[in-house]
Amino acid sequence: MTETPPPRRARAEIDLGALRANVRTLRARVAPHAQVMAVVKADAYGHGALPCARAALEAGATWLGTATPHEALALRAAGITEADARVLCWLWTPGDPWAAGIEAGLDMAVSGLWALREVVEAAREADRPARIQLKADTGLGRNGCQPADWPQLVGEALKAESQGLVRVTGLWSHLACADEPGHPSIAAQLDVFRTMLEYAEKAGVEPEVRHLANSAATLSLPETYFDLVRPGIAMYGVSPSPEMGTPGDFGLRPVMSLKASVALVKQVPAGHGVSYGHHYVTEGETRLGLVPLGYADGIPRHASGRGPVLVGDRVRRVAGRVAMDQFVVDLGGDRVEAGAEALLFGPGDRGEPTAEDWAAAADTIAYEIVTRIGGRVPRVYLNESDG
Incomplete structure (x- = not known):
């Protein structure tokens, strides 16, 4: 039997190997x-x-x-x-x-x-x-x-x-x-x-x-x-507060990565409004990418215009308002195709944003960012076996 491939629309990848390592790090800190x-x-x-x-x-x-x-x-x-x-x-x-x-x-x-x-x-x-x-x-x-x-x-x-x-x-x-x-x-x-x-x-x-x-x-x-x-x-590899330091400062690794597939890429002219209220208007001719996650999935609406996303090799910002099921990023002149990965947050290994970055964008704490990701987003477990 073949394994079911991870969902392409959106998924929260949970690295159980990182979680085990974090627990061992914490145990070592308080032992014996x-x-x-x-x-x-x-x-x-x-x-x-x-x-x-x-x-x-x-x-x-x-x-x-x-x-x-x-x-x-x-x-x-x-x-x-x-x-x-x-x-x-x-x-x-x-x-x-x-x-x-x-x-x-x-x-x-x-x-x-x-x-x-x-x-x-x-x-x-x-x-x-x-x-x-x-x-x-x-x-x-x-x-x-x-x-x-x-x-x-x-x-x-x-x-x-x-x-x-x-x-x-x-x-x-x-x-x-x-x-x-x-x-x-x-x-x-x-x-x-x-x-x-x-x-x-x-x-x-x-x-x-x-x-x-x-x-x-x-x-x-x-x-x-x-x-x-x-x-x-x-x-879960998240720092209790930015003032205390980063997860890496304590030997911890973020466990959750939130990913989606770009649902649509299209060319629009200068002066084109984006999303509800037209709080973002394109400065010139550009490409817009549609990410199929919204506040119904736990993406904070307070991060409208600020939430960071890695698409291709660049971190973009949410363009305009986060809607219930989707948001938009301005891709500029970059050649990105539908189906490309949009990485909202993860450990930061690839230069992607972290949960702490999203917390800063939404004026909240990283606890809320990871906890609010809704049930419509499937969890995909990595490194399920220990060793």
Whole structure:
């Protein structure tokens, strides 16, 4: 049987070899003190949760992290067992499937008493203790328990543990400004976290893991490593922020390349409007190339007139507005044929733009660029086998 050729219209090529190498680089950075949790929320930041989870585990990650319980349960349903990896999910809402999480052996984050009550009730019904991790709000101001409420949450969790209803497996928090080197909130949050850890452990909590470090902290703040680090965007070879450096500065390689085939090339006269609103008008006679990707595919409309694309051997800019399904580039006098490759972003090996370049063009962050690439764009996996 012959392999199905990759789609020509558009595709996101996902280099699993690069992902494995990134995980190994991150493991080496935190060894021997900390384990690595591979964060695969939001469909692995747009890269494909299951293939990326499996590749990360092959490279030595021992935990997986998701935002929602449904993401975590999908990993278990796909065959990633408790023996393969612990899975932590942290964004729960009232009425979420706690019982299913218990049965699947998930580690479930608890940030408040309402969540503890729901998971305890589910554990009673399941007749099996729930694995829970208490999350502290050390200053980010999103999810997590405030320091003032921490004693009550810890006390109630220990009470449930003494009744055999839960096992408190982790204590953790999240940093607000780890991607801004030297920001005063980093030291302040670290101090609060240590204080809250000390309180919980003196009260009797014996966690399997304590963790605080996201990608930025994993790359730059060894004092935040504790027992486990949680790299997300770094695992996919994207820098947490331009201020910190490029992926290459940390020995990381971008995993996703976004490509399309030029759908049409045509000659137009000077003064010809391009795309909605005619925000771009040709200065002279020129060739226009049509790229069959648009904001329905995740191409940011905010990058209209600015988004960079490698066509032929030159980087061009989006001419006029990005539409729902397509955008245009001005090819000038270059001889480009329909079917030629348009490379929106990749590792940069060929001089092509990177996800960071698109982020700059759209006034956003590279996280959003890779995560927003929609389901209409097929993922094509490269280097699926390790070695």
